[in-house]
Amino acid sequence: MLTDPGGRVLDVVQAVRRLTGLSLWRSKALATHVPTVLDGVPQKDAEAAVVALGDAVARSVARERRAPDFLRN
Incomplete structure (x- = not known):
């Protein structure tokens, strides 16, 4: 989860692009609008x-996604 893209947004966009394989336009949308x-x-x-x-000067965290309550037993 991206908490803050930092001051060097273009570097973060390029990092997102490398991680996801998306286009530059979609990577920018992810980096600036979608956490x-x-x-x-x-x-x-x-x-x-x-x-x-983090190397691209962005703040981010890795969160474990919890399973919905009906799946946990």
């Missing part, structure tokens, strides 16, 4: 994405 960059990836990949976004 969730990657969804449903293994924790190891999420932590690598946090490091990559």
